[in-house]
Amino acid sequence: MITALLLFWPALAALLVLLIKGEGAKKVAFIATLVEFAIALFATVNFVPDATTQFAIDVPWVERAGIGFSIGMDGISLLMVLLTTFLVPLIVLSSFKHDYKNPHVFYALVLFMQTGLIGVFVAMDAFLFYFFWEVALIPIYFIAAIWGGARRIPVTFKFFVYTIFGSLFMLAAFVYLYFQTAGTELAAHSSNVNAFYQLTMDSATQSWIFWFLFLAFAIKMPVFPFHTWQPDTYTESPTQATMLLAGIMLKMGIYGVIRWLLPVVPLGVSQWADTVLVLSIIGIIYGSVIAIRQHDLKRLIAYSSIAHVGLISAGIFTLNEQGLQGGMIQMLSHGINVVGLFFIIDIIFRRTNTREISNLGGITQTTPALSIVFLILLMGSIALPLTNGFIGEFLLLSGVFQYNYIFGAVAGMTIILAAVYMLRMFQGVMFGTKSEATEGFADLTFHEKAVLIPLVIMVFWIGLFPNTFLSISEPAVGQLLSIINR
Structure with missing residues (x-):
């Protein structure tokens, strides 16, 4: 329940912020992010420091295909959730002296992005992880493209193309891994992270899957030589978008390596x-x-x-x-x-x-x-x-x-x-x-x-x-x- 609340609260708050015109939007957004941080602290206090996945929810999403809405947190996930929920209120607060046009849209996009970020860190299903990976990209694209600097359109387009290009390789790898999992009575295959961990594949197969996954994560981090989108995007984006990109979003790539590349x-x-x-x-x-x-x-x-x-x-x-x-x-x-x-x-x-x-x-x-x-x-x-x-x-x-x-x-x-x-x-x-x-x-x-x-x-x-x-x-x-x- 705690994980679901962490995931859906920012999205619900974003919908509320969209209805608020003028300066009130930033205050509601800030309060919403503080509530999210309080939920994360509650989860931390109740977290047992062991290797298990806690606060888990696993319900069928596409049942016949073996794809589930599977979320939860182990220690690796929890640290990333804490980082996200700690930084987002400060990023929102840092924007109070800026006069953004259509502030209700700006702050709603920030909250929607927080949902995507949390989703990436708590997803325990490959396709759910991919879904939130893309969800996190859409708000930051619009924030940078609408409120960025003079060169925001070409720079943001380059960032978007780079990220989508890498994401398609990740999706292809996930689809292949999904079809390698053993079937069950209820479903043909499974996209759960534990099913991926149990796969045994030869070295040649793992080699190309490695590069398909690494390419997606390396672009997001970014690692040399996949970094060329980063300096211009950080420079042209509004400061709050740069904070989100550098402070949290690049951690998605590192987290992806740790969760979905190294053990698979x-x-x-x-x-x-x-x-x-x-x-x-x-x-x-x-x-x-x-x-x-x-x-x-x-x-x-x-x-x-x-x-x-x-x-x-x-x-x-x-x-x-x-x-x-x-x-x-x-x-x-x-x-x-x-x-x-x-x-x-x-x-x-x-x-x-x-x-x-x-x-x-x-x-x-x-x-x-x-x-x-x-x-x-x-x-x-x-x-x-x-x-x-x-x-x-x-x-x-x-x-x-x-x-x-x-x-x-x-x-x-x-x-x-x-x-x-x-x-x-x-x-x-x-x-x-x-x-x-x-x-x-x-x-x-x-x-x-x-x-x-x-x-x-x-x-x-x-x-x-x-x-x-x-x-x-x-x-x-x-x-x-x-x-x-x-």
């Missing part, structure tokens, strides 16, 4: 793991180097996201506990840090009407609160000890070193490169002499602090007490590894 085609994974690790490490270096060369704040963070995702991808394909657990905690950390950084960039842009580093400077002279918060989120992003990023990167690099010390040494350059582009950005924006654009720059308002303070709290909570979250996913990760190594 383990022979294919072992055959191609080195290739993926090389691509991921190239992405770390490439994303970092390009980020160093950026002058637009939003594009800089976009390329930094490619580097961070590259490390997460490398870690989870090591197929060891450190890598997978590091991937889980780093998904939380990256979502928190990147949402905070994009909001700070939005604050700077609204006050100065520029995102060019060369046009900024001296902001720290009059903004002690902004300076401290900005620095904390930045330090979390470059994995300073006692912050959230340190825990994830330590576990990820430990997993990669355990897999291959050469890969680990190269991937470890992310720490140095991240410090270069992040500190360069902070120095150019916050220090030096004031520019014409930053004269009279005001410090954080109460509303802005309300968005940023919860993020700062989580930076230190995860950094100081990581077992709060690692203990939730550990049993499910252990079971996943046992399925992969069977």
Whole structure:
């Protein structure tokens, strides 16, 4: 019942928001997202930290075909649900100072997207997973295309085509896997995730299925060289859409790898793991180097996201506990840090009407609160000890070193490169002499602090007490590894 409530509440709230005209829409949307977060916290309190799927609902959807409306949460799912329900209220709150045309449509789309995101993380049926995968795409497409920047139409179209292209490969793989499952008295086959886990296929078959699934997930993450849609989309989309894309939506791809790729085609994974690790490490270096060369704040963070995702991808394909657990905690950390950084960039842009580093400077002279918060989120992003990023990167690099010390040494350059582009950005924006654009720059308002303070709290909570979250996913990760190594 809890899982169903988590899934359907945002959709019901979206329908209500559509009926509300004017500024009231944003307030109702914000309250609805807080209710959703409260439901997720209730689920967490009642969650038993073991490897079982809890709060499950499994009813026939297409009964004769063996397709069911099967939803539930294990520790891996729960962490992603917590991330989604924690960030969406802050993303909605961050939009309050924006005057979006037709706000009731904007906030309804955000809520519909939350339904799609939750659906992806709780679906235990392949076709249900695919359904919500596409549901999550539609609202963000319209948000970016309607409220984005000057180049929003071609950029959003490219993003949509990329994602649909990958999704078709995933659907083809799911259809094939479905027909490989054993029949029962009630249905010819099954699309339940456990039925997929029990399949035994030869190495050649698993190899092509691996690439069909990996292509869909790699585009969404995105992993080099499937990343080309990302920088322009992040830059041209309205800030709240960028937050949704970077903070939550890219986690759909990583989650898909963990849930639907690694345990379903383990022979294919072992055959191609080195290739993926090389691509991921190239992405770390490439994303970092390009980020160093950026002058637009939003594009800089976009390329930094490619580097961070590259490390997460490398870690989870090591197929060891450190890598997978590091991937889980780093998904939380990256979502928190990147949402905070994009909001700070939005604050700077609204006050100065520029995102060019060369046009900024001296902001720290009059903004002690902004300076401290900005620095904390930045330090979390470059994995300073006692912050959230340190825990994830330590576990990820430990997993990669355990897999291959050469890969680990190269991937470890992310720490140095991240410090270069992040500190360069902070120095150019916050220090030096004031520019014409930053004269009279005001410090954080109460509303802005309300968005940023919860993020700062989580930076230190995860950094100081990581077992709060690692203990939730550990049993499910252990079971996943046992399925992969069977």
